[in-house]
Amino acid sequence: MPELLQKIAIVTGASSGIGYATAKLLAREGASVVVTARRRAEIEALVSEITSTGGKAVALAGDVRDESHAQALVKLAVARFGGLDIAFNNVGTVGEAGPVAEVSVEGWRDTLETNLTSAFLGAKYQVPAMLERGGGSLIFTSTFVGHTVGMPGMAAYAASKAGLIGLVQTLAAEHGASGIRANAVLPGGTDTPANIANAPGATPEVRAFVEGLHALKRMAQPEEIARAVLYLASDAASFTTGIALLVDGGLSISRT
Numbered sequence: 001m002p003e004l005l006q007k008i009a010i011v012t013g014a015s016s017g018i019g020y021a022t023a024k025l026l027a028r029e030g031a032s033v034v035v036t037a038r039r040r041a042e043i044e045a046l047v048s049e050i051t052s053t054g055g056k057a058v059a060l061a062g063d064v065r066d067e068s069h070a071q072a073l074v075k076l077a078v079a080r081f082g083g084l085d086i087a088f089n090n091v092g093t094v095g096e097a098g099p100v101a102e103v104s105v106e107g108w109r110d111t112l113e114t115n116l117t118s119a120f121l122g123a124k125y126q127v128p129a130m131l132e133r134g135g136g137s138l139i140f141t142s143t144f145v146g147h148t149v150g151m152p153g154m155a156a157y158a159a160s161k162a163g164l165i166g167l168v169q170t171l172a173a174e175h176g177a178s179g180i181r182a183n184a185v186l187p188g189g190t191d192t193p194a195n196i197a198n199a200p201g202a203t204p205e206v207r208a209f210v211e212g213l214h215a216l217k218r219m220a221q222p223e224e225i226a227r228a229v230l231y232l233a234s235d236a237a238s239f240t241t242g243i244a245l246l247v248d249g250g251l252s253i254s255r256t
Contacts, residue, residue, distance in 0.1 A: 002028070002029045002030030003029045003030065003230065003234045003235070003236070004026060004029040004030045004031040004086070004230075004233065004234060005029075005030035006030070007026075007030065007031040007032070007085040007086055007233075008031065008032045008033075008034075008077050008081040008082065008083050008084050008085050008086070009023075009026050009031045009032070009033050009034070009077075009084075009085065009086035009087065009088065009233065010033075010034045010035075010036070010073050010074070010077055010084065010086070010087045010088065010122075010126065011023040011026065011033060011034070011035050011036070011088045011090060012036050012037070012064050012073075012088065012089055012090050012091045012118075012122065013036075013037055013064075013090040013091035013092065013141075014035035014036060014037050014043055014046060014059075014090070015037035015038070015039040015042035015043050015046070016037075016042065016192065016193055016194075017190065017192030017193065017194060017222050018090060018141065018187065018190060018192065018222045018225045018226065018229075019035075019037070019088070019090040019091075020042075020046060020222065021221075021222035021223045021225070021226040022088055022090065022222075022225070022226040022229045022230075023035045023046060023050070023057070024046070024049065024050060024226075025223065025226040025227065025229075025230055026086070026088075026229075026230065026233065027050045027055035027056065027057055028053075028055065029230060029234075031056075031085075031086065031233075032056040032057070032080075032081040033050065033055070033056065033057040033058075034057070034058055034059075034060065034073055034076050034077045034080070034081075035047065035057060035058070035059050035060075036059070036060050036061065036062055036064065036069070036073055037061065037091075038061060038062065038063055039061070040059070040061035043059040043061060044059050046059070047059045056081070058076065058080050058081075060072060060073055060076055064089075064091045064114075064118035064121070064122065065113045065114060065117060065118050065121075067121050067124075070118070070121040070122050070124065070125050071125045073122075073125075074125040074126055074129045077129065078129060083129060083132060083133045084126060084129040084130055084133065084136060085130065085133055085135075085136045085137065086136060086137050086139070086233045087122060087123075087126040087130075087136070087137075087138050087139065088139045088140075088141075088229055088233070089118070089119045089122040089123070089138070089139065089140045089141070090140075090141040091114065091115075091118055091141075092114065092115050092141055092143075092161070093110075093111060093114045093115060093157075094111075094154070094157050094194070095107060095108075095110060095111030095114065095115070095156045095157050095160075096108070096110070096111065096156060097153045097154060097157070098153050099152070099153060100155045103155060103156060107156060108155075108156045111156035111157060111160050112156065112159070112160045112163075114160075115157070115160035115161055115163075115164065116160040116161075116163045116164060116167070119140050119164055119167060120167060123138060123167070123171055123182075126138060127171070127175060127180060130175075130179075130180050131175075131178055131180070134179055135178065135179020135180050135181075136179070136180050136181075137180075137181050137182075137183070137232060137233045137234075137237070138168075138171055138180065138181065138182040138183070139182075139183055139184070139185060139229055139232045139233060140164045140167070140168055140182075140183075140184045140185070141164075141184070141185055141187070142161045142162070142164045142165055142168075142184040142185070142186050142244060143157075143158075143161045143186055143187065144186050144188060144246060144248050144251055144252050145157060145158045145161060146158025146159060146161055146162040147161070147162055147165065147186060147244060147252075148246070148248075148252035149251070149252060164184055165184050165244050167182075168182045168183060168184045168242060168243075168244070169182075169242050172241040172242030173242065176241055176242075181232075181237065181238075181240065181241040182241060182242065183232045183237070183240060183241060183242065183243050183244075183245060184243070184244045184245065185225065185228050185229055185232065185245050185247055186244055186245060186246045186247060186248060187220060187225045187247050187248060188213075188214055188219070188220055188246075188247065188248030188249040188250075188251040188252075189210045189211070189213065189214065189219040189220065189248075189249070189251065190219055190220045190221070190222055190224075190225055191219045191220065191221055191222070192222055195210070195219065196210065197210045197211075197219065213251050213254065214248070214249035214250055214251045214254060215249060215250025215251070215253060215254040215256075216249040216250055218249065219249070220247070220249060224247070225247055228245060228247040232245065
């Protein structure tokens with residue numbers, strides 16, 4: 001039996017990669033899904049793919065840094081499907097890279113706005129809707145960078161994603177008694193268009209280096225991260241809240 005029957009979910013950053021795979025999986029498991037990203041054509045294609053196999057989904061293109069968009073996503077979930085039970089706040093960017101002394105203030109702010117402030121705005125409107133349903137599951141995409149591993153040149157990315165874990169812990173403590181769980185998933189290297197191993201001009205040596213960082217000596221497929229999100233969204237994780245769930249193929253513990 002599908003794990004998310006009668007559940008309603010929002011997935012941000014759904015135009016590709018982890019968000020795309022997760023939206024498909026949640027729908028396949030019975031959830032009605034509201035998907036968003038800035039690229040309208042891609043999320044509309046995703047909705048068509050989901051509905052063509054009997055799933056329920058609707059798309060709303062926009063920028064998650066915009067408070068009105070965060071509010072509109074929740075309103076759409078309520079109006080179209082009747083409420084909100086699950087939110088996968090997945091949008092993220094690596095942002096401006098480089099030594100701290102060389103990172104621009106504008107680059108720093110843009111990365112924090114995209115990775116951290118957008119998550120705050122999402123939760124700000126998702127929590128009240130979940131309280132109306134008697135609880136729910138908030139899930140955020142963080143990273144091992146700045147949590148278990150320090151990587152040169154990634155100050156803004158690391159700080160913003162580490163900040164998400166603090167947000168998760170606060171949300172879990174604030175709303176646990178009301179039935180809302182909040183957790184972060186921390187992927188390792190994942191085989192998506194955003195991965196440096198798939199960047200234009202990336203050599204086989206770059207891919208081998210990225211794979212070799214992991215104990216499993218490979219990158220994740222987006223569907224593997226999606227299954228971790230499904231766990232956190234489902235009743236299987238009913239006593240799991242406030243955690244940073246590493247799904248990193250052993251990258252954080254590997255020294256080989």
